[in-house]
Amino acid sequence: MEATVRDVRGRTLPLAERLGHGAEGHVNRVRDSPLAVKRLFLRGSRAHHAGLLEERLRAVARMPIEDLPVARPLVMLAEPDVGFVMELLDDMVPLEQQMLPPYEVELVAWYLATGGLRRRLRVLARLAGTLAALHSRGVVYGDPSPGNVLVSEPTDQDQIWLVDPDNLAVESDGSRSAVYTPGYGAPELVSRGSRISTLSDAFAFAVLAHHTLFAAHPFVGDEVDDGPVELEEAAHAYRMPWIDHSEDRSNASTLGLPGRQRLLTRTLTGYFRATFEEGLRAPARRPSCADWATALWQAVDALISCRSCSGHRFAARACPWCGATPGSDLVCRVWLHAGPDVFSLARAEEAPDPGRVVGARGWNIPAGELVAIDSGRPFELTARHGEIRSDDPHRPLSTVSWDGGSRVRVANVGVRAVLLVSGDGQVHRRLPPGRDAEIELRPDVPPWRLCFTSDPLSPHRQVTFDVVGPARTGR
Ligand SMILES: Nc1ncnc2c1ncn2[C@@H]1O[C@H](COP(=O)(O)OP(=O)(O)O)[C@@H](O)[C@H]1O
Ligand SMILES: [Mg+2]
Ligand SMILES: [Zn+2]
Known part of the structure; x- marks a missing residue:
């Protein structure tokens, strides 16, 4: 193995250990630098190879993908090698x-x-x-x-x-x-x-x-x-x-x-x-x-940690690793609120099919997306859950912590106010950014909901909190 390569800008790059190889080439670390070098195996004439690769890499350089986790070629290698320099992915x-x-x-x-x-x-x-x-x-x-x-x-x-x-x-x-x-x-x-x-x-x-x-x-x-x-x-x-x-x-x-x-x-x-x-x-x-x-x-x-083993299981389903039957799990259901009547939904457990929810006036609609909360491990609701359309689905909005019993704490970690509304619609608590509040779960009343809006009449996403037992059928 030659110890150095040169790039087309005339820089000499000392090679360190090989990081890997595939069907098309070898990848080496560049000594004392945050760079890696990929050298392609040569088949046929070098000029032909280098020309094609260069054309392709030039096209890649023009692609609008700077913000994505994709290794991007920085500069081509000079003769006699065919390849390119890229960022080293450490760890x-x-x-x-x-x-x-x-x-x-x-x-x-x-x-x-x-x-x-x-x-x-x-x-x-x-x-x-x-x-x-x-x-x-x-x-x-x-x-x-x-x-x-x-x-x-x-x-x-x-x-x-x-x-x-x-x-x-x-x-x-x-x-x-x-x-x-x-x-x-x-x-x-x-x-x-x-x-x-x-x-x-x-x-x-x-x-x-x-x-x-x-x-x-x-x-x-x-x-x-x-x-x-x-x-x-x-x-x-x-x-x-x-x-x-x-x-x-x-x-x-x-x-x-x-x-x-x-x-x-x-x-x-x-x-x-x-x-x-x-x-x-x-x-x-x-x-x-x-x-x-x-x-x-x-x-x-929908996944939570099993309390009996080190595996994970789905809320309201038995543990696939140790067979432990589910106890009571806290689930949040994420809904799209498009009209005032969504507030009168019956509790999810009363529906004969856990994938559907029967409304107070006899509607039967698909249950919202389910988010399961581990007791003692705060869950971060992000734009993926709380925004109808989002530029960054992973932006944090609120964290939810459950004590395993009847207390749930909601902290607003986003940049806009949210509303906590009691199940009967009587209590509206406005939670500005940076503030938190505790709610009590009670089996005898409709669940609290967290609305990602400060105007409950506008279309928005909302989350209901509910403790559920074992599901009758799998999700
Ligand atoms: N930028 C990089 N940083 C660290 N390791 C890398 C990098 N690029 C490639 N590798 C390692 O080299 C291996 C082969 O690289 P790859 O580009 O897939 O070659 P091939 O085209 O031959 O499949 C990868 O599986 C990985 O282990
Ligand atoms: Mg490969
Ligand atoms: Zn288990």
């Missing part, structure tokens, strides 16, 4: 290294030690959100894969970063043949030579999400796992059904974590099915990365 490791199961490991213990379900859902929600943001700007990532997504090395954090920026493409650019990772590339890339699209990104994302959440690849069933390499190739070319196919059980799997459906919300279960069944041949049937981001954040919201 981050490839997802494959940290979140896909190593061989011979006690699966559940390893899963919980690497952040469990909550961290995986959060990492995937951030990844889906980043892909969706690229898509909304007309950019396709191209190769979402476990080696191209970096995650925080400390397992109490959940940041993500995308590397491999030489794959980024403008949606309408059809000039380049697709680069994909076997087992993750969408069927139309693998067998029809189609070009990459937002929907091929969504397919690869779904495979990655499945693999990460369940420690099982969605197309690798027991026979594929045990069988000859040809079977694996068939699975990676999607000539076999996915492992949880609703009719065809020929590729069933006992690999990974048991009881997959217990680890998901109904929406997420439906998204996997839509992607791997109808969406296999019909890309337009796949949920988009924006759909995934929304559903994954909603799943994160």
Whole structure:
């Protein structure tokens, strides 16, 4: 390995250790600097390679993505190398290294030690959100894969970063043949030579999400796992059904974590099915990365820590790790308030279907998004919950703390006043920014609500607080 490279501005860069390599190149740290260098493997003539890469990287430099967690090329390397200089991502490791199961490991213990379900859902929600943001700007990532997504090395954090920026493409650019990772590339890339699209990104994302959440690849069933390499190739070319196919059980799997459906919300279960069944041949049937981001954040919201083990469970559902039955959980339901009558909803528990709520005048409408609160761990409601339309969904609005009994404290950490309204509508408490207040939960009266507005008659989002027991059916 040569110890230095030069960039096209004439700077000499001393290389330190190798950070990784993929199918296309090596990545090294630059000694004593916050930079990394990627050198591509040379195939064919250098001039041809360098020209193409430069063109692509120039296009990437023009993309409006400075604010997204995507590694951006800073400057090209000079001859004889083909490659570029980029920012070094310190304290981050490839997802494959940290979140896909190593061989011979006690699966559940390893899963919980690497952040469990909550961290995986959060990492995937951030990844889906980043892909969706690229898509909304007309950019396709191209190769979402476990080696191209970096995650925080400390397992109490959940940041993500995308590397491999030489794959980024403008949606309408059809000039380049697709680069994909076997087992993750969408069927139309693998067998029809189609070009990459937002929907091929969504397919690869779904495979990655499945693999990460369940420690099982969605197309690798027991026979594929045990069988000859040809079977694996068939699975990676999607000539076999996915492992949880609703009719065809020929590729069933006992690999990974048991009881997959217990680890998901109904929406997420439906998204996997839509992607791997109808969406296999019909890309337009796949949920988009924006759909995934929304559903994954909603799943994160509904999750609480189990009081009997170190795992996470969904509110009002048994713990998937230790089987503990749910006690009483505090849930907030997020509603869109569009008219004065929404205030007269009956309590959610009285509805025969926990996914629906029966109103005082006999309405039957879908229950609002559910946010579960751990006792003793304040929950931050953000613009995602409290604003109808938001430029920054993660901006904090209010924190909610529950003592495990009948007391809930609400602190306004946003920049606008909010209203706390008693269930009978008699008490209105205005909470300016920086102030907090305590409310009492009482089973005999309709729940308090927190309104993200100071004008209760304008359209706004509101949150009701309610203690619920075990659900009769899964969410
Ligand atoms: N900017 C970076 N900072 C730290 N590590 C990186 C960086 N870019 C890439 N890596 C490491 O190098 C590996 C290969 O990089 P990548 O660009 O994906 O190469 P390839 O195109 O060959 O797949 C990544 O999986 C990651 O481990
Ligand atoms: Mg790569
Ligand atoms: Zn448990």
